[in-house]
Amino acid sequence: MRPQRRAFASALFAALLFACAAPEARADVGMTVQPLVIEFKAMPGAESFANVTVNNSGSEPLRVTLQQIDWHTTADGSVKIESVGTEGAQSLDPYLRISAPGFELAPGETRQLTITARLPAGYPAKSGSTWGGFFIRGSRADSPPGSFGPAATVLAYDTMGTPVRHMQLTALRATQIGPGTVRLFARLRNDGENFIRPSVRVMVERASRIVDDSTLVNSTVFPGDLRVLQHDLTGLAPGAYRLETTFDYGGDTLVEGTTDFTVK
Amino acid sequence: MKSRISIATALALALAAATLPTQAAASSAPFSVGVTAAALGSITISSAAITCAPTDTISAHFACSTTTVTGSLRSSPTGSASLTVSSPAGPISGTGGSTIPIASLQITCTSTGTGKNATPSALATQTALTAGTTTACASWTTLPVVSSLDLLVGFFLDDRQVTADTYTTLTGFNVVATAT
Numbered sequence: 270m271r272p273q274r275r276a277f278a279s280a281l282f283a284a285l286l287f288a289c290a291a292p293e294a295r296a297d298v299g300m301t302v303q304p305l306v307i308e309f310k311a312m313p314g315a316e317s318f319a320n321v322t323v324n325n326s327g328s329e330p331l332r333v334t335l336q337q338i339d340w341h342t343t344a345d346g347s348v349k350i351e352s353v354g355t356e357g358a359q360s361l362d363p364y365l366r367i368s369a370p371g372f373e374l375a376p377g378e379t380r381q382l383t384i385t386a387r388l389p390a391g392y393p394a395k396s397g398s399t400w401g402g403f404f405i406r407g408s409r410a411d412s413p414p415g416s417f418g419p420a421a422t423v424l425a426y427d428t429m430g431t432p433v434r435h436m437q438l439t440a441l442r443a444t445q446i447g448p449g450t451v452r453l454f455a456r457l458r459n460d461g462e463n464f465i466r467p468s469v470r471v472m473v474e475r476a477s478r479i480v481d482d483s484t485l486v487n488s489t490v491f492p493g494d495l496r497v498l499q500h501d502l503t504g505l506a507p508g509a510y511r512l513e514t515t516f517d518y519g520g521d522t523l524v525e526g527t528t529d530f531t532v533k
Numbered sequence: 534m535k536s537r538i539s540i541a542t543a544l545a546l547a548l549a550a551a552t553l554p555t556q557a558a559a560s561s562a563p564f565s566v567g568v569t570a571a572a573l574g575s576i577t578i579s580s581a582a583i584t585c586a587p588t589d590t591i592s593a594h595f596a597c598s599t600t601t602v603t604g605s606l607r608s609s610p611t612g613s614a615s616l617t618v619s620s621p622a623g624p625i626s627g628t629g630g631s632t633i634p635i636a637s638l639q640i641t642c643t644s645t646g647t648g649k650n651a652t653p654s655a656l657a658t659q660t661a662l663t664a665g666t667t668t669a670c671a672s673w674t675t676l677p678v679v680s681s682l683d684l685l686v687g688f689f690l691d692d693r694q695v696t697a698d699t700y701t702t703l704t705g706f707n708v709v710a711t712a713t
Contacts, residue, residue, distance in 0.1 A: 299577030299604065305712040306572045306609045326604070327577050347669045348615060348711045404619075406707055409581050415704030417583055417600075419576035420619060422711045466611040466713065485654075485674050488613045488713040500654075500674075519611070 299327030300407035302421035307384060309427040311364070314390035321367075321382045321423055323405060325374035330410035331418075333380070334371040337362050338404045340424060344497050346488045350404060350422065359491075361401035361427050364388050373410050386427055396430030398463050400491075428463065434520035435461035436490070443512050443530040449505045451530055455498040455514060459490040465518040466490070473502060474511045505532045572612070574710025575604035576682065583706065587692035594639060594659050597688040600708070601645075604682045606673065608712040613674045615712075616642070616653075616684065617667035621705025624664075627698025635664035639689040642670040659689055667709060 301324040311317040325331040339351040339360050353362045368383040384403070402425045408418035440456040459465050466489055473481035481502055490496045502512075509531050516524040578600045585597035608614035623635035639659045644652050653671035662668045671684060686708060 297577055297579065298581050299575070301573065301575035301604070302710070303573030304571035305574050305710065306612065324575075326575055329581075342713065346613065346672070346674075348617070348667065348713060350619065350667050404709075412581060413702075413704055415621075417578075417581055417704075417706045418708075419578055419602075419604075420707035420709040421574040421576070422709060424711070424713060466609070468611045483675060486608065486611050486613050487674065488615070517611070 297328040298331065298407065298409055298418050299325065300331060300333070300405070300419045300421065301326045302405050302423065305421060305423055307423060307425040309361075309386040309425060310429070311386040311388050311427050312429060313388045313392040313394050316385055316387045317427075319384045319386075319425075321384060322379055323374065323382065324379040325376050325407075328376050330376065331374045331407045332371070332410045332412075332414070333374060334406050334408075334414070335367055335369070335382075336404045336406070337365065337367075338402050338422070340400070340402055340422070342488045342490065342494070342496075344495050346496060346498075348422070348424075348488060353401075356400065359399050361386065361399040361425055364392075364427075365401050365403075365425060367403060384423070384425065386425065388427070394429060396432045396462065398426055398428045398432060398492075400424065400426045400464070426464065432462035434463045434465050434518055435459070436465055436467060436516065436518045436520070436524060438514075438516060438524050438526045441514060441526040441528050443502075443510075443528055445530070445532055446501070449503060449532065451502045451505060451510075451532060453498070453500040453502060453512065453514075455526070456495060457490070457498070457516065457524075458495050459492050459518075461520065462492055464489050464491050465520070467496070467516050467518040469498065470515045470517075471500065471502075472513045472515075473505075474513065475506075475508055480505070480510075507532050571607075572609045572614075572712040573605070573607050574614075574712065575606075576616075576708055576710050577603050578708055579603075582702075583688050585688065585690045587690055587695060590692060590695070593691050593693060594689040595692045597638075597690055599685055599687045602682055602684045602686055602708050604710070606682060606710055606712065608673070612713040613672060614710070615672040616670045616682070617709045617711060618662060618670050618686065619667045619705070619707045619709050620662045620664055621703060622665040623703060625700050625703045627696075627700045629698040631696045631698035631700075633690075633695055633700065636661045637691045637694065638662045639691070640668060640670055641687045641689065643685045643687070644671065645683045645685055653684075667711075670708070
């Protein structure tokens, strides 16, 4: 019993010190960034520009810092921020510049930044896409740098030429996971040369009547990558259903898939 | 009844004539309306610090402080939008040499919004933070991805391995708006 008491006391001691070490919490640190997505069509030897505005939408003075990032999407669609260089030859970062690395904004103040993409003249002019971006971080101006605060990513793409967009639907099924609830699983693969943002229209039919019709969107799928989609259909009465999916990946064709399922 | 309608109609016509004389007199010209709606992220957090004060040694998910996240998100036309929590490489270090790995911290994100498309498609539930990168908090995948944010982000600590020490505040945590 005594060792347990000592352990508890130690933990409490640690907790109090941990809490005291943190700065005082204060309210309303806000930041608005737009746009969050930039699509360049920069060519070797030429410059392309895009403007990004950052606004202090909170009630406290804001310190804004900008950091160049690589990034990628995972099979489940999450965006993972990476250190510069991680994307190798696909990284646009060596050719991106931003007009200010950091600044402070008073409440309500807006700053416009310019992002420049400049590919060197000797850059191979082959059809394809590269990507990179910036991590824009806000924190209270009077707090230590890097303190907890709002942030946003500005993700940039550069597309040269007209790389082929294409995707394959490699699996589609619907499985009942609970009363009246069916989970749609779809697996697709980007087998083209360009990134895609596939949207999928999901129609559920029962006895020749459409009982659900919705359109889902996805984060970017890069060439060669797989994506696993999950979507729950709820409120389904017992019976036999047909599920129709139509994928629009921005290419010349649509990809369709159909599967039947029964709700017990 | 008929006369009331006539009076009302006459009044409406008189009002329209009074307010639109210049338009009626001017020559009409076609005009176009252009709208540019870029993907944007607007985030306001209610707390500039997260504090943790574990009072036991047995909790895998001891509740630390929370922050509310309000604002708005709009994705590109066919892209998704998400809210993540970014973490530094860590660990949280104590002056006595003890450390708390970033993965000992978890987040739970709860939608409290009632606005248009405010309910995310997915929400984190006691998801361990990943050191040096982002951890998904909420994502929106049903069109239109135009959301009024109103989320509660709760932080948790697995305090079962936390030893007594004076832990230094670690910076580098953010609530991040992302659209692709």
